[in-house]
Amino acid sequence: MKKLFITLSIIAIIGFMMINIGNKTTVAKGELDLLTMASVLQGENILIKNWTLHAREKMENLQTLQEVKAFTDELQAKYPDWEWSFQRSEKAWEAQAIIMKTDTQSETVKVLSTPTKGQVQTYVIYEAKGQGWKKEQSELAAELNSKISDIFRGNATIFSCIQGEFNDKMNKSLPDTASQLLAAFNAKEIEALKEDQFISASANSPLFGESIETNDNKMNMQLGLRTQGMGAKTNIVIGTPIITIEY
Secondary structure (H helix, E strand, C coil): CCHHHHHHHHHHHHHHHHHHHCCCCEEECCCCCHHHHHHHHHCCEEEEEEEEEEEEEEECCCCCCCHHHHHHHHHHHHHHCEEEEEEEECCCCCEEEEEEEEEEEEEEEECCCCEEEEEEEEEEEEEEEEECCCCCHHHHHHHHHHHHHHCCCCEEEEEEEEEECCCCCCCCCCCHHHHHHHHHCCEEEEEHHHHHHCEECCCCCCCCCCCECCCEEEEEEEEEEEEEECCCEEEEEEEEEECCCCC
């Protein structure tokens, strides 16, 4: 029951914060936060198991369904090799495209449009996910930046998450491990939920440019740690500006 309560609490917090950052936007420039996170985690001897990059934008300039479909046609022309599907109901119109880049990496684009008072509200969502991480991922960075520039018209809100585990069995306490990771990101802890085998912390790091407000403080990263005890593997998830996956 305790684990269920923690999971539900985390989901609720994420949902609340997603609402509050609905108008917060970032632009893909320079090195992606995903690469920064990966570099720091590898420096801490952490094995990266999974990663995700999620970007979305409310398309203010698309006022009619015809404009939405024309925009979707442009995307389909850019990515004809992707597997496209379309759905329409009384409440929404949706286009989705999926491609498996490799056995361990996939990409998805969604265009979601709903009618509101004679106009439409349209969101474009892009997600890339993969397993593992090579030491040098400059090619991946260039590819992801290119996709974000091609897909979005203006500013996209970008979320990055990485799941991993320490390569070696942990000989430190969980609070010490959390402190070590926050120090690696030069991050200041804002708030945290701490238990014997689980820690969830929100923090602010100068390594990430964008931030959101929470309880009158700025934060731009979340960290989750779970272990079965001293000498056991420690599982890690980190996200910026927040964690967007269940853990």
